Amino acid sequence: MTTDTIAAIVTALGNAGIGIIRVSGEKSTDVVDRIYRDGKHRRTLKNFPGNTIHYGFIYDGEELVDEVMVSIMKSPASFTTEDTVEVNCHGGVLVMNRILSLILRNGARLAEPGEFTKRAFLNGRIDLSEAEAVMDVISSQNELALKNSLRQLEGAVRNIITDCRKKIIHEIALIESALDDPEHISLEGYPQELGQKLDDLTGRIERLLATAEKGKIIKEGIKTVIVGKPNAGKSSLLNRLAGQERAIVTDIAGTTRDILEENIRLEGINLRVIDTAGIRSTEDVIEKIGVEKARKYSEDADLIIYVVDSSVPLDENDNQIMHMIRNKRCIVLFNKSDLDSRISLEEFRDRLRESQNVDKPEIRILRTSLRENTGIDEFECAIRELFFSGKIETGDEVMITSLRHRKALEEALISLSQVRESLLAGMPEDFYSIDLMGAYASLGRITGEEVEEDLINEIFSEFCMGK
Numbered sequence: 001m002t003t004d005t006i007a008a009i010v011t012a013l014g015n016a017g018i019g020i021i022r023v024s025g026e027k028s029t030d031v032v033d034r035i036y037r038d039g040k041h042r043r044t045l046k047n048f049p050g051n052t053i054h055y056g057f058i059y060d061g062e063e064l065v066d067e068v069m070v071s072i073m074k075s076p077a078s079f080t081t082e083d084t085v086e087v088n089c090h091g092g093v094l095v096m097n098r099i100l101s102l103i104l105r106n107g108a109r110l111a112e113p114g115e116f117t118k119r120a121f122l123n124g125r126i127d128l129s130e131a132e133a134v135m136d137v138i139s140s141q142n143e144l145a146l147k148n149s150l151r152q153l154e155g156a157v158r159n160i161i162t163d164c165r166k167k168i169i170h171e172i173a174l175i176e177s178a179l180d181d182p183e184h185i186s187l188e189g190y191p192q193e194l195g196q197k198l199d200d201l202t203g204r205i206e207r208l209l210a211t212a213e214k215g216k217i218i219k220e221g222i223k224t225v226i227v228g229k230p231n232a233g234k235s236s237l238l239n240r241l242a243g244q245e246r247a248i249v250t251d252i253a254g255t256t257r258d259i260l261e262e263n264i265r266l267e268g269i270n271l272r273v274i275d276t277a278g279i280r281s282t283e284d285v286i287e288k289i290g291v292e293k294a295r296k297y298s299e300d301a302d303l304i305i306y307v308v309d310s311s312v313p314l315d316e317n318d319n320q321i322m323h324m325i326r327n328k329r330c331i332v333l334f335n336k337s338d339l340d341s342r343i344s345l346e347e348f349r350d351r352l353r354e355s356q357n358v359d360k361p362e363i364r365i366l367r368t369s370l371r372e373n374t375g376i377d378e379f380e381c382a383i384r385e386l387f388f389s390g391k392i393e394t395g396d397e398v399m400i401t402s403l404r405h406r407k408a409l410e411e412a413l414i415s416l417s418q419v420r421e422s423l424l425a426g427m428p429e430d431f432y433s434i435d436l437m438g439a440y441a442s443l444g445r446i447t448g449e450e451v452e453e454d455l456i457n458e459i460f461s462e463f464c465m466g467k
């Protein structure tokens with residue numbers, strides 16, 4: 001167990017009213033006491049109990065550095081569970097750095113990024129899913145993401161996982177003791193019973209896993225790519241959504257060549273909208289690169305918005321685009337509806353069917369006019385329906401937002417399905433416990449009970465300094 005004392009500036013490094021330097025570890029009070037004096041010039045910190053705050057001054061030798069408030073927290077009642085002292089000083093970069101370096105000179109070492117949270121985890125105050133939630137709370141970009149991170153921080157994920165693990169270990173223990181002591185513990189009728197329990201467990205894990213997609217979207221936003229032929233109105237759409245003239249709009253086909261990204265908020269969710277170069281076969285070197293980029297970005301988009309200029313007939317380029325967006329979530333906008341239409345819905349659907357190789361491509365087609373501002377509300381509605389069945393509400397369920405958690409849940413499900421196979425195949429009981437153990441371990445990776453040190457270091461190194 002590390003017992004050295006660490007310190008860092010925990011507030012943002014910029015000029016602000018107040019800045020906080022946190023010191024955590026056995027010697028934290030000693031360290032700060034060496035540079036602190038109260039109003040009567042006495043060093044008194046060591047005499048104070050936990051959960052108290054004190055007015056005083058920081059000195060570098062005889063030189064006054066700042067006027068401060070110092071909070072004292074005693075183990076285990078602190079974020080890290082260690083003795084912790086926080087110096088609230090004035091929030092200037094210079095003064096914060098000066099106090100930090102004084103603290104470092106007097107017996108603490110600089111904390112690594114995430115080290116306070118890592119200690120909270122290693123000291124058992126929070127589990128790994130809660131530690132990760134700390135980072136998510138800090139980086140939340142919208143209210144829903146924040147709400148979810150807070151629920152996770154409260155232990156919502158941990159509670160579900162711990163409960164599943166408890167049930168699994170109970171079965172393992174039962175099987176093992178029956179195998180050890182067959183005279184007293186009988187496994188008569190047990191396979192049916194286990195089958196029932198597997199259903200319950202699988203159901204719970206599947207429900208949690210089912211939140212992962214929504215969770216990812218709430219946390220990271222919907223990666224949205226606007227595609228279409230040149231001059232269809234793609235950049236006009238981006239500008240409309242952004243509420244400002246972000247992209248150049250002209251009537252020259254091939255105006256946009258590079259990709260352009262804009263973060264747009266739609267009632268609590270983020271759309272990361274990317275405008276791309278119009279798709280057409282071209283000999284222009286720059287435009288060609290732009291078209292290539294458009295294809296690439298479309299590949300890993302969550303949502304494609306295919307803007308069609310409905311005042312010009314479909315051509316070979318449309319086939320290309322339809323091919324490109326196969327198997328993608330897509331909304332089609334028949335734009336320029338203020339002009340005479342040259343494309344019929346049937347014709348468009350026919351082509352779509354051919355290129356997508358499916359009978360009924362489930363793609364919404366909406367009419368818009370970006371010139372006259374019509375159809376935009378319906379379009380925003382369609383996005384919500386596509387991702388949240390109409391309402392962006394998450395209720396009280398907690399959502400999985402981390403890819404790491406998602407993988408662990410998937411692995412647990414695989415192990416549980418192997419138990420089921422062994423059951424169906426009438427395998428001996430010790431086969432069950434091997435795979436039950438596998439599921440137990442996979443779930444333990446979420447809470448951090450079954451992780452290697454390397455992974456722990458990797459997770460915490462993503463934290464910002466001072467957290």
Ligand SMILES: Nc1nc2c(ncn2[C@@H]2O[C@H](COP(=O)(O)OP(=O)(O)OP(=O)(O)O)[C@@H](O)[C@H]2O)c(=O)[nH]1
Nearest residue numbers: 230231232233234235236254255256278336370371
């Ligand atoms: N009549 C009409 N014109 C529109 C509409 N939407 C866009 N336009 C015009 O169509 C032209 C092309 O618009 P852009 O937004 O630049 O089209 P784009 O798809 O980004 O074009 P590229 O960047 O060249 O691929 C501009 O002159 C727009 O003013 C619309 O709904 N109706």
Ligand SMILES: [Mg+2]
Nearest residue numbers: 234235255256
């Ligand atoms: Mg454009």
